[in-house]
Amino acid sequence: MFDPSALAVVGASTVEGKIGYEAMANAARFDGPVYPVNPSASGELFGATFVPSVGDIDDDVDLALCCVPGSAVPDVLEECGQAGVGAVVLYSSGFAEAGTAGEELQERVVEVAAEHDISLLGPNTSGFLVPARDLRCSFASGVEEIPAGNTAILAQSGGVAHTLAYQSRRQGRGVSAMVGLGNRANVGFAEAIAYFDGDENTDAIVLHVEGTDDGRGLLEACRESDTPVIAYKVGQSDVGDFAESHTGALTGDHELYTAGFAQYGTPTVDATDDLLDAAAALGESPTPRGPNVGVVTAQAGPGIIITDRIQRAGGRLPTLTDDTQERVDEILPGVTYADNPVDTGRPMPEFGEIVTAVAEGDRIDIVLVYELFEAALGLPIDELDGLAERVGKPVLLATEGIEETMADERAALEAAGVPTFATPERAADAAGTLARYAKLQADQAATDGGRGRPATGAETGGARR
Numbered sequence: 454m455f456d457p458s459a460l461a462v463v464g465a466s467t468v469e470g471k472i473g474y475e476a477m478a479n480a481a482r483f484d485g486p487v488y489p490v491n492p493s494a495s496g497e498l499f500g501a502t503f504v505p506s507v508g509d510i511d512d513d514v515d516l517a518l519c520c521v522p523g524s525a526v527p528d529v530l531e532e533c534g535q536a537g538v539g540a541v542v543l544y545s546s547g548f549a550e551a552g553t554a555g556e557e558l559q560e561r562v563v564e565v566a567a568e569h570d571i572s573l574l575g576p577n578t579s580g581f582l583v584p585a586r587d588l589r590c591s592f593a594s595g596v597e598e599i600p601a602g603n604t605a606i607l608a609q610s611g612g613v614a615h616t617l618a619y620q621s622r623r624q625g626r627g628v629s630a631m632v633g634l635g636n637r638a639n640v641g642f643a644e645a646i647a648y649f650d651g652d653e654n655t656d657a658i659v660l661h662v663e664g665t666d667d668g669r670g671l672l673e674a675c676r677e678s679d680t681p682v683i684a685y686k687v688g689q690s691d692v693g694d695f696a697e698s699h700t701g702a703l704t705g706d707h708e709l710y711t712a713g714f715a716q717y718g719t720p721t722v723d724a725t726d727d728l729l730d731a732a733a734a735l736g737e738s739p740t741p742r743g744p745n746v747g748v749v750t751a752q753a754g755p756g757i758i759i760t761d762r763i764q765r766a767g768g769r770l771p772t773l774t775d776d777t778q779e780r781v782d783e784i785l786p787g788v789t790y791a792d793n794p795v796d797t798g799r800p801m802p803e804f805g806e807i808v809t810a811v812a813e814g815d816r817i818d819i820v821l822v823y824e825l826f827e828a829a830l831g832l833p834i835d836e837l838d839g840l841a842e843r844v845g846k847p848v849l850l851a852t853e854g855i856e857e858t859m860a861d862e863r864a865a866l867e868a869a870g871v872p873t874f875a876t877p878e879r880a881a882d883a884a885g886t887l888a889r890y891a892k893l894q895a896d897q898a899a900t901d902g903g904r905g906r907p908a909t910g911a912e913t914g915g916a917r918r
Contacts, residue, residue, distance in 0.1 A: 454540035454572050455583055457515035458485055461507050463529050464520030465489030465498055472544055473520040475592040482587045486512055507536045516540045518590055523547040527561050534569025542590055543575035549636050550577055563638050578635030579611030585654055602627025604732040605649040608661035609634050617725055629655040643670040650678040657736030659728040660684040676717040681735040684721045685728050686710045718897035720889040730879050731886040733872040738847030744888035745771045747817035748794030749808045751824035755877040756794045762878055766885020777814035781807055800824040805836025812844045819847045821884045823877055826854030832862045838869040847887055851880035
């Protein structure tokens with residue numbers, strides 16, 4: 454499904470605005486053959502000649518995008534199975550989310566897929582993206598603008614999946630993949646997590662979960678994943694009926710889900726922005742050894758916000774060792790506040806040296822830096838470049854200023870592997886998620902009798918990649 458050599462668009466249409474047209478428009482960007490399939494059409498569409506059925510394609514097609522009404526899906530799947538197609542995306546709705554008749558139709562679809570060993574994405578999905586391959590199997594507009602990154606988005610809702618992908622573009626991050634799971638006929642959370650855990654382009658996996666009838670499979674897949682997984686479980690209020698009509702699954706008891714994620718070593722967040730921020734922090738950084746955060750701020754007010762929020766998010770701010778405090782005082786005598794957080798009053802020329810001193814402190818597992826951008830002083834790029842890998846600790850930076858003025862320096866930090874954030878709150882929440890992740894992993898390792906996970910990040914002195 455996610456690495457095909459050729460694909461077919463079944464129900465391709467020449468009518469702009471129809472799913473069959475929009476899906477073909479996006480799929481045509483793929484760097485391999487794309488075949489429009491429609492027995493009622495002739496001529497070409499996006500440079501490819503129409504064929505009447507999948508069986509008439511003189512090529513090995515791995516993936517079919519099914520743009521036909523739900524009632525026609527079983528027959529299309531039968532044709533795909535006989536043609537040796539191994540994966541199908543089912544866009545149409547009217548299945549398990551739509552009552553008894555829809556449940557019966559979905560059961561029939563699953564039976565046909567099982568008979569031919571076909572992996573199904575959906576039904577009731579808007580598809581998926583793998584930008585690095587220009588594999589854009591979605592009918593939504595604008596998906597061609599979503600850049601490649603290192604976060605895999607696995608969302609129960611196709612709408613949320615695309616929302617997250619568009620947000621990732623706006624944040625300048627991008628995705629390794631975006632997958633709308635829909636009704637999860639036979640490809641669900643467990644299968645998708647396992648696949649992207651083995652994907653060399655994915656360094657973090659984020660989940661949007663409404664509900665699932667295979668909670669244990671989901672949680673075990675999270676636990677077994679060497680790639681960090683972060684989850685957003687929706688449904689704290691009573692949205693059960695609405696959610697069931699959406700993707701055919703009740704939201705379940707929210708507290709049971711969040712407790713289960715915690716027990717299996719997966720931190721949870723409460724917003725889409727938080728998902729992507731946590732993914733940036735975990736995906737770009739060494740794995741933290743523990744929850745102790747060292748804060749260096751050039752302004753006291755944002756530092757107070759960060760200090761408060763980190764502790765509420767699950768992090769700790771330990772007192773710096775005497776050696777670290779003495780080193781800070783030697784670098785910048787009379788610093789406004791030399792403990793944790795360290796407050797320099799403004800981004801002095803020695804600011805990067807202060808960050809290095811705190812990062813090298815024995816009591817610190819995670820470093821968070823905040824400064825308002827001053828063009829004359831700039832960001833401490835040279836000092837932060839390679840610092841996280843050298844000390845084996847995540848180093849995050851939040852800054853604000855005139856976007857155009859600081860764009861190049863912020864981009865240089867991101868290129869150096871330093872996750873950057875636009876507000877003190879978002880940076881603090883990301884640091885808090887790192888702290889919770891470290892604690893949950895330690896608890897999980899203890900529960901597993903010391904088995905834990907393979908050494909990553911801090912243990913090996915570098916980021917996962």
